[in-house]
Amino acid sequence: MSSQSEDHTHESGEFSSSNETVNRDVVEQTVNTNVEAEAKQQDDLVEWLNSMFPSLSLPPGASEEELRACLIDGTILCSILNRLSPGSVDEEVCSDLSLEPCSENVNRFLAAMDEIGLPRFEHLDLEQGSMAKVLKCLWTLKARFNSNVGGDDIQITSLIAKSGNHSRKRWKISEVERIEGIVASQGDLSSHGRLSTVSGEERRKMLPESKFQCVLRSNVMSEPSAALMHHVGHKFHEVFQLKQGHYADLPPAKISEMMKSNSLDNAPTQSLLSVVNGILEESFERKNVEMPHRVASLLRKVMQEIERRISNQAEHLRTQNNLYKAREERYQSRLRVLETLATGTSEETQIVMNQLQHIKTEKIKMEEKKKIEEQDVVRLMKEKDRGVFEISALKQELEIAKKTYEQRCLQLETHAKESEVKLQEKLNELECLLTESRKRVKELEAFSELKCESWSKKEHSYQSFMDYQFRALRELKVYSESFKLEILETQRGYSEEFSHLGSKLKGLADAAENYHMVLAENRRLYNEVQDLKGNIRVYVRIRPFLPGQNKKQTTIEYIGENGELVVVNPSKQGKDSHRLFKFNKVFGPSATQEEVFLDTQPLIRSVLDGFNVCIFAYGQTGSGKTYTMVYKPLFILLPARYL
Numbered sequence: 001m002s003s004q005s006e007d008h009t010h011e012s013g014e015f016s017s018s019n020e021t022v023n024r025d026v027v028e029q030t031v032n033t034n035v036e037a038e039a040k041q042q043d044d045l046v047e048w049l050n051s052m053f054p055s056l057s058l059p060p061g062a063s064e065e066e067l068r069a070c071l072i073d074g075t076i077l078c079s080i081l082n083r084l085s086p087g088s089v090d091e092e093v094c095s096d097l098s099l100e101p102c103s104e105n106v107n108r109f110l111a112a113m114d115e116i117g118l119p120r121f122e123h124l125d126l127e128q129g130s131m132a133k134v135l136k137c138l139w140t141l142k143a144r145f146n147s148n149v150g151g152d153d154i155q156i157t158s159l160i161a162k163s164g165n166h167s168r169k170r171w172k173i174s175e176v177e178r179i180e181g182i183v184a185s186q187g188d189l190s191s192h193g194r195l196s197t198v199s200g201e202e203r204r205k206m207l208p209e210s211k212f213q214c215v216l217r218s219n220v221m222s223e224p225s226a227a228l229m230h231h232v233g234h235k236f237h238e239v240f241q242l243k244q245g246h247y248a249d250l251p252p253a254k255i256s257e258m259m260k261s262n263s264l265d266n267a268p269t270q271s272l273l274s275v276v277n278g279i280l281e282e283s284f285e286r287k288n289v290e291m292p293h294r295v296a297s298l299l300r301k302v303m304q305e306i307e308r309r310i311s312n313q314a315e316h317l318r319t320q321n322n323l324y325k326a327r328e329e330r331y332q333s334r335l336r337v338l339e340t341l342a343t344g345t346s347e348e349t350q351i352v353m354n355q356l357q358h359i360k361t362e363k364i365k366m367e368e369k370k371k372i373e374e375q376d377v378v379r380l381m382k383e384k385d386r387g388v389f390e391i392s393a394l395k396q397e398l399e400i401a402k403k404t405y406e407q408r409c410l411q412l413e414t415h416a417k418e419s420e421v422k423l424q425e426k427l428n429e430l431e432c433l434l435t436e437s438r439k440r441v442k443e444l445e446a447f448s449e450l451k452c453e454s455w456s457k458k459e460h461s462y463q464s465f466m467d468y469q470f471r472a473l474r475e476l477k478v479y480s481e482s483f484k485l486e487i488l489e490t491q492r493g494y495s496e497e498f499s500h501l502g503s504k505l506k507g508l509a510d511a512a513e514n515y516h517m518v519l520a521e522n523r524r525l526y527n528e529v530q531d532l533k534g535n536i537r538v539y540v541r542i543r544p545f546l547p548g549q550n551k552k553q554t555t556i557e558y559i560g561e562n563g564e565l566v567v568v569n570p571s572k573q574g575k576d577s578h579r580l581f582k583f584n585k586v587f588g589p590s591a592t593q594e595e596v597f598l599d600t601q602p603l604i605r606s607v608l609d610g611f612n613v614c615i616f617a618y619g620q621t622g623s624g625k626t627y628t629m630v631y632k633p634l635f636i637l638l639p640a641r642y643l
């Protein structure tokens with residue numbers, strides 16, 4: 001298959017040997033070409049299968065899946081092989097193929113293919129994925145076995161060579177003989193140029209001849225055609241028919257004729273070599289006898305012809321080598337293209353695998369969902385049973401309720417009849433009451449008439465009272481007018497008095513202003529007096545004995561009115577025992593808090609006048625400093641004008 005597509009590509013020139021960088025267009029073209037070729041091969045296969053097994057009735061252009069469905073059980077495959085090569089698969093087994101597992105049939109077919117030596121496929125190729133390998137196998141089978149005697153002979157030859165002895169065991173002897181007969185009928189394959197398609201190893205097996213003879217048989221030795229051989233090579237045939245020692249006896253005219261003509265060019269190489277061998281053997285036999293000049297010339301001429309052919313062969317081999325190299329490069333580029341395609345296909349396969357994985361995941365989810373739904377169904381069935389049970393219970397309850405309701409209705413009807421009787425009685429009573437009420441209404445109407453009369457009398461009396469009040473009101477208005485006149489008169493008198501008092505008040509304000517001036521002067525004079533009394537004054541207060549103290553141990557001997565104080569010192573004698581001190585004032589033990597405050601009161605007045613004053617107490621602990629300084633009713637004694 002690849003060989004054909006390769007040839008096709010080569011013919012159409014889609015791939016050139018210099019196409020190192022394969023661009024996308026070329027790739028696409030190649031792919032399209034391959035796809036078209038594969039589609040054609042697939043159609044041919046379908047046609048072939050239909051021709052072999054009409055019962056299959058495969059549609060033209062059947063898809064791979066249709067072919068897979070047809071071939072997957074292996075029956076058709078075994079039948080094909082038995083048709084092409086009867087006995088490849090056991091007939092008895094084949095007749096019972098329907099009872100065999102599918103894989104067994106396929107196994108037999110694959111084993112037979114292995115024995116024959118044709119390319120096979122794997123089970124997986126037949127079961128899933130691309131059918132390319134399976135189709136390729138069938139195509140090869142068709143190509144190899146379909147070629148009969150008049151068909152592609154070299155393919156049959158190749159098949160035999162490849163199959164070897166191993167495959168012959170399975171093949172019928174008659175079949176092998178038939179094909180070998182075909183090969184034998186080919187004669188000299190080199191003359192037809194068909195051996196070139198067979199590999200060197202196969203060629204060696206097929207033609208176990210000497211290397212030299214193989215060279216002679218090669219088509220690249222510029223052998224003359226059969227027609228030419230028939231036309232001009234008869235002379236060499238005659239020479240070849242000569243017995244040893246006769247080359248020297250050939251007439252010179254004949255040798256000249258052979259050398260002058262184009263016979264050498266057209267003679268087969270084998271004949272030329274036979275001539276050389278003959279001449280050489282003859283010269284060896286003659287030993288010391290000199291070879292005739294004409295024979296030597298013929299030998300030289302023949303040798304020159306052989307050399308020319310060998311050089312042509314070498315040139316041809318070089319050309320072939322270059323051709324093979326070019327083809328190899330072309331194959332390399334095609335391989336790269338196919339690798340690129342394979343990479344793309346693997347990516348697509350990866351995507352498909354991912355999608356498959358996704359589908360599997362979704363399938364698992366769906367199964368889980370289905371399980372949940374089944375559980376729901378079971379639950380719903382249970383709920384339904386429970387509902388049915390509840391409905392039956394409710395029906396029973398409804399029956400009971402219905403009976404109860406009927407009894408209740410009967411009771412109510414009885415009660416309604418009793419109530420109706422009672423209501424009738426009540427109605428009678430109410431009619432009696434209505435009659436009585438009407439009587440009362442009449443009585444009340446009479447009473448209301450009486451009341452109306454009394455109310456009319458009262459209205460009359462009220463009317464007279466109102467008239468009296470209106471009269472009194474008019475009188476009051478007259479009085480109020482007179483009062484207004486009096487008030488105006490009084491207001492006038494008051495305004496006169498107010499103006500008089502204003503003049504008096506102005507005089508008083510003037511007097512008060514003079515008074516303030518006098519008062520300021522007085523204050524100034526007062527503070528001047530305080531200054532004159534002394535800015536620093538020292539007072540002494542003698543604390544009385546506290547309860548529990550001995551009153552006889554006093555050191556105060558004399559307290560003068562003018563601030564003199566005499567203190568006695570018992571530890572000293574004479575004049576030094578008495579000391580006289582002079583202060584602004586001395587308060588004795590009997591002096592009260594009020595007395596002390598009265599003496600300091602002017603200083604506090606000076607403070608209120610804005611002068612700075614400081615009073616502090618000095619003395620030993622417990623001498624009465626706090627007692628003296630703290631005098632709570634101090635402000636009560638301030639003169640009223642400073643408050």
Ligand SMILES: Nc1ncnc2c1ncn2[C@@H]1O[C@H](COP(=O)(O)OP(=O)(O)OP(=O)(O)O)[C@@H](O)[C@H]1O
Pocket residue numbers: 542543544546589619620621622623624625626627628
């Ligand atoms: N003139 C007084 N008349 C009666 N009791 C007094 C007099 N002076 C002081 N005392 C009494 O003497 C005691 C001591 O007085 P005070 O606490 O005033 O002394 P002090 O000098 O302030 O003492 P300290 O320096 O420890 O504060 C107090 O119990 C107080 O009542």
